[in-house]
Amino acid sequence: MDHLARAKGILGELIAFPTVSADSNLQLIAYASELLSHVGARISVMRDETGTKANLFATLGPEGDGGVVLSGHSDVVPVDGQNWTSDPFAMREEGGLLYGRGTCDMKGFIACCLAMAPEFAAMELKRPLHFAFTYDEEVGCMGARSLVEELKRMELRPSAAIIGEPTSMRIIEGHKGCFEYTTEFTGLAGHASRPELGVNAIEYAMRYINRLMALSEELKERAPSNRFSPPWTTLQVGRVEGGAARNVIASHARVEWEMRPVVDADASFVKENITSYVDEVLRPAMQAIHAEADIVTHVIGEVEGLEPVEESEARRIVSELTGLTEAEVVAFGTEAGLFQTAGMSAVICGPGSIDQAHKPDEFISLAQMDACLGMLERLGARLS
Template identity: 45%
Template sequence: MSAAKGKSFTPVELLARLVAFDTTSSKNNLGLIAFVEDYLAGHGVASRRIVSDDGQKSSLYATIGPDDEGGVALSGHTDVVPVDGQTWTSDPFTLRSEGGKLYGRGSADMKGFIASALAAVPSYKARKLKKPIHLAFSYDEEIGCIGVRPMIAELGKDLPKPRMVIVGEPTSMQVVDAHKGPVRWQVDVKGRAAHSSMAHLGVNAVTYATRLIGELERMEQELKQRVIDIRFEPPYSTLQVTKIDGGTATNIVPIGCTFVFDIRALPGLDPDEIETRLRRFAEKRCLPEMHEIAPEADIRIERVNAVPPFGAERKSEVVALALKLTGQNETYGVSYGTEAGLFQEAGAPAVVCGPGDIAQAHTADEWIAESQIAKCMDFLDRLGDWAET
C-alpha cells in the first residue's frame, strides 16, 4: 500500500491506511513503516529506520525543518493490541465511519495521532520553520515500551535530539503531565516432585508460590494506605498477580509454579522496595523450609520489564507549550503508562497529549471521534505557528 508521491491526504484517509496494517505486537510493522517512509519521501522528508535485532520491526525517525537538534518530537507507537477473543461488528482492520466515530483497531491507541501528525507534514513543509519538528514512531509499546528504547539511545548521536517531546497517547487532547509506571516481575518456584500419597517427601511449589502471593497481597493493602494522589484513578499504586501456572498432575506434588505480578507505581515510588521485600520474604520464610527437604529447591524473582513513572518538572517548558497550544490551564495525571518517562530520563522533557479516549483503547469496536482528530489537527497547526517563531 504505497503513498502517491507528494499527495496530501486528510487525517481520516491516512488513518484508514494505517488501520489497514495489522501491526499487532506479535507481528511485524514493516509494511506500515514502508508506507510512512514513502509518504514522507513524497513530501521531501527523509527518515531513518531503527530496526529491531531480528529485523522484523522498526521505529522511524524524521525531521521537518532545520536538520538540527532542538524543537519538538511527536512520538507515537505503531503497534496495537490483539483482537483475539473480541467480538467486533466489523473488520477491525478496515476503518469504518459511523455517527461521527471512526472504528478500527488502533484508531484511538494511537494511530489517530500518527495519522494527524502525518497529515500535518505538507503544512509544515510549506512553512519556514525555525525550530525542527521531529516524528518519532516506535514499535512494541504495548508490551513494555520496547521499540522506543533503541531509538532514544540514538538521540544526540545519529539522530537529532529534540528539546521537547509530545507523546500523543489518547488523552482527549487534555494535557497530562504525570502517569504511573508499570513494572512487571516473573517468579519461578522450584520444589521437588513426589507422589501425592507421600507428600512429605516433596516440596509443593504451588504452596510456596501462594505464600509469596500472600506477601504481595499484604504489600498491596499497604500501598492503598500510603501515598494518595487524587489526580490518579485509583489514587494509589496498585499491585496485582496477573498470571499463574503450576503443577503437572493431580496425583503429583507440584515441582514447579510460575506467576507474574506487576505494579502501577505512582511517581516517587521505588519499585526496588517491592522486589527487595519479596526477596527477603522468600529467603527467610520460604527457602529454609524448602531446603530442609530439597536442597535443590529455589525461588527466582526476575524483573522482566519496567516503564518509569512520569512526572514533569514543575516549570516544564513542554507542559507550558502544550497548555498554550490547547488553550487549557490545568494538567492531569493518568494511571496508564507511556513512553514519556523514557524520553524524560534521556534528557528530553515530555508531555502526554493526544486525540481519543483511553476508555476506547484495547476494546472491541475501538473508536475515535472525528471531532478529536479535528482538535488534534488544530493543535498541530498551532505547533507549526510556534515552530516558525
C-alpha cells in the same frame, strides 16, 4: 485535499496494517517513511534484534538539539475473542466515527502527524520537528526504550515531547509507572501421600503472593501527597498457574504480577523486600529438601511513570496550542516517562478517548481528529 480528508485517508491505510504487537510493523514503518521522505524529512529506521520490528525517527527543519518530538506507537492489541461488527483491519466510517483496531490507540494521532507533514515541510521551521513512531508499546514500551537509547548514542537532545495517546485532547502531565514480572517456582514432584518428600511449588508461590499482598498494604502508608487515584503504589497478581493433578506434588508454578509505582523509591522498596524474602526464607527452605529447587523472576517490562513537574515546556506549549489551562494525571501508562527520563519535557495529548482503546468496535471521531490537526497546525506556526 483538506487536512481532515487527508488524515482520514492515511488512517485507513494505517488500520489496514495488522500491527498486533506479536507481529511485524515493518510495512507500516515503510509506508510512513515513504510519506515523510516524499516531503524531505531526514529518516532513520531502527530495527530491533529480530529484524521484524522497527522504530521510525524522522526530522523536518534545522539540524541540532532543542527540537519538539511528536510520538506515537505503531502496534495495537489483539482482536482475538472480541465481537467486532465489522473487519477490525478495514476502517469503517459511520455517523462521524471511524471504526477499526488502532483508530484511537493510537494510529489516529500518527495519521494526523503524517497528514500535516507536507505543511510542516513548507514552513520555515526555526526548531527541529521530529516524528517518533515506535514498536511494542503495548507489551512493555520496548521500542521507545530502544529509541531514547539510540538518541543518546546519536547525542541528539530534543527539548520537548508530545505523546499523542488518546486523551480526548486534554493535557495529561502525569501517570504512574508500570512494572511487570513473571516469577517461576521450580520444586520437586512426588506422591501427594508423602508431601514432606517433595517441594510443592504452588505452596511457595502462595507464600510469595502473601508477601506481595503484605507489601501492598505497606505501600498505602508510604504514599506521598499526589493527585493519582488511588494515591499509593498498587500491587496486583494477574495470573497464577501450576501443578499437574490434585494427587501430585506440584513441581512447577508461575505467578504473573505487576506494580504501578507513584515514585521510583516504591519500586525499589518492593523489589528489595521480595528479593530478600526469596533469598533468606523461601529458597533456603526449598533447597533444604531439593538442592535444585529455585525461584526466578523475569522482568517483562519496567516502564517509568511520567512525573508532574512544576515547570514543563511541553505542557506550556500544548496549553498555548489548545487554549487549555489545566493539566491532569491518569491511571494508564504511556511511553512519556521514558522521554522524560531521557531529559525531555514530556506531556500527553491526543485525539480519541481511552475508553475506546482495546475494545471491540474501537473508534475515533472525526471531530477529535480535526481538533488534533488544529493543534498540530498551530504547532507548526509556533515553531516557524
